[in-house]
Amino acid sequence: MIILGVDPGTLVTGFAVIELHGGSLKMLDAGLVKNPAAMTMPLRLKCIYDKLTAVIDEYHPDEFAIETAFYGKNIQSTLKIGHARGVCMLSAANSLLPTSEYAPREVKRAVTGNGNASKQQVRFMVASILQLKHIPKVLDVSDAMAVAICHAQRANGAVRLAKRTASRSRGGRSAWAEFIRTNPHRVMSKQ
Numbered sequence: 001m002i003i004l005g006v007d008p009g010t011l012v013t014g015f016a017v018i019e020l021h022g023g024s025l026k027m028l029d030a031g032l033v034k035n036p037a038a039m040t041m042p043l044r045l046k047c048i049y050d051k052l053t054a055v056i057d058e059y060h061p062d063e064f065a066i067e068t069a070f071y072g073k074n075i076q077s078t079l080k081i082g083h084a085r086g087v088c089m090l091s092a093a094n095s096l097l098p099t100s101e102y103a104p105r106e107v108k109r110a111v112t113g114n115g116n117a118s119k120q121q122v123r124f125m126v127a128s129i130l131q132l133k134h135i136p137k138v139l140d141v142s143d144a145m146a147v148a149i150c151h152a153q154r155a156n157g158a159v160r161l162a163k164r165t166a167s168r169s170r171g172g173r174s175a176w177a178e179f180i181r182t183n184p185h186r187v188m189s190k191q
Helices: 041-059 075-094 104-112 119-129 139-156 161-169 175-182
Strands: 002-007 012-021 024-034 063-067 099-102
Touching (some): 002 041, 002 139, 012 041, 024 041, 041 075, 063 139, 075 099, 099 104, 104 139
Parallel strands (some): 002 063, 063 099
Antiparallel strands (some): 002 012, 012 024
């Protein structure tokens, strides 16, 4: 199964294409749609739509997963993300891709085991789970990878896929324990 995961935004939209095969995950592609702030909203939305459509045409994903809007205090930001989500889902719908939506907390929990994990923790675990040689530099890309991984877990019915893969990727050493050891200042404690 090939999954296209998307972290939508009007200025920056992250996308990731992963393959789920026999319980293992493989990264096929990942990137950004980066729009200039001076660009009008309709043109930004067109760029997002065009890029995702090109990715769909190239990889022929079986399923599409997208992060739901985060409802913060700024209603304008929420509305803009809604526009980006709409064109992303339209791109998937035009290709008849089954679409699933996941809340940010659900994505974080699927990848790190903690719904309140930081974006840096998510990025570290995504790199570990996908056995990437380099940690993604842009958080929007690692967030899109996390959305795709979350969907893969749900689609495969393997809630423990991320932990199993992460522990194997470090030669039996727990990737989460490694993250805590090397980044104690980034780990949030329960209070």
